[in-house]
Amino acid sequence: MTKSGERPKQRQRKGLWSPEEDQKLKSFILSRGHACWTTVPILAGLQRNGKSCRLRWINYLRPGLKRGSFSEEEEETILTLHSSLGNKWSRIAKYLPGRTDNEIKNYWHSYLKKRWLKSQPQLKSQISDLTESPSSLLSCGKRNLETETLDHVISFQKFSENPTSSPSKESNNNNMIMNNSNNLPKLFFSEWISSSNPHIDYSSAFTDSKHINETQDQINEEEVMMINNNNYSSLEDVMLRTDFLQPDHEYANYYSSGDFFINSDQNYV
DNA sequence: AAAGGTTGCAACCGCTGGTCT
DNA sequence: CAGACCAGCGGTTGCAACCTT
Numbered sequence: 001m002t003k004s005g006e007r008p009k010q011r012q013r014k015g016l017w018s019p020e021e022d023q024k025l026k027s028f029i030l031s032r033g034h035a036c037w038t039t040v041p042i043l044a045g046l047q048r049n050g051k052s053c054r055l056r057w058i059n060y061l062r063p064g065l066k067r068g069s070f071s072e073e074e075e076e077t078i079l080t081l082h083s084s085l086g087n088k089w090s091r092i093a094k095y096l097p098g099r100t101d102n103e104i105k106n107y108w109h110s111y112l113k114k115r116w117l118k119s120q121p122q123l124k125s126q127i128s129d130l131t132e133s134p135s136s137l138l139s140c141g142k143r144n145l146e147t148e149t150l151d152h153v154i155s156f157q158k159f160s161e162n163p164t165s166s167p168s169k170e171s172n173n174n175n176m177i178m179n180n181s182n183n184l185p186k187l188f189f190s191e192w193i194s195s196s197n198p199h200i201d202y203s204s205a206f207t208d209s210k211h212i213n214e215t216q217d218q219i220n221e222e223e224v225m226m227i228n229n230n231n232y233s234s235l236e237d238v239m240l241r242t243d244f245l246q247p248d249h250e251y252a253n254y255y256s257s258g259d260f261f262i263n264s265d266q267n268y269v
Numbered sequence: 270a271a272a273g274g275t276t277g278c279a280a281c282c283g284c285t286g287g288t289c290t
Numbered sequence: 291c292a293g294a295c296c297a298g299c300g301g302t303t304g305c306a307a308c309c310t311t
Contacts, residue, residue: 037296038295050297051297058298087301088299089299089300102300105300
């Protein structure tokens, strides 16, 4: 076993999946289910690792996935939930049946973020200042600079003085945020909410959605209360404080998590 | 028409936290 | 209690398609 839990590879394939591989994986899981992802590729005769199989299944092959463009209603849901939850893509995906966290994340980065930016002229000018400054912290990057910068401003998660910053270092970000806060536009969550979205009732994101079932309503009561009460002091709290959140498994949302099995009648359960 | 730049999306990487032994 | 294993998550990357000059 490697550190990450993968078995030593016998020449594992990477990259795009072929239709043959898709077919193998799909028919294997439809007939046998998946008890343990690490054994799936072995039993299914695939030269992939379990992680890759899981991702392919969740994001592309599993039944019930919606393909195609997002509806306006879905867009609004994403925008509103993102305002409340930040980059919690899997959490947002729970409110959009048939959509995967990866899909939502990509959609945000490629489209919604820009749309959101356009609707925030104030923030946009702040970002212009940052990107135009010769000593800008954010003077490099291969993607669109403005939207990249927006990521920094919104998420408070990345610090370009350390361009190698990776998710692995996020655990240290509490300290980093404190130490680097002088370099960042100080935008408190309550200000951000009230100034940028004065007309949005964030509770509606939860209560208006027809997709939310009763169980999820119950589970999210605490979360909704926190949001309604604006019970955060800053974006940092939103991004970094997860202590109030319920463990994901309590949502029992098998579609989003990919955890679903097949009973003897071939029904998805 | 060609070259360079940008975008969209699938897939990978590495970390975290839960569970099991 | 500690360590190993594993699934899940979010950030990042690679690359094909598309767009602009």
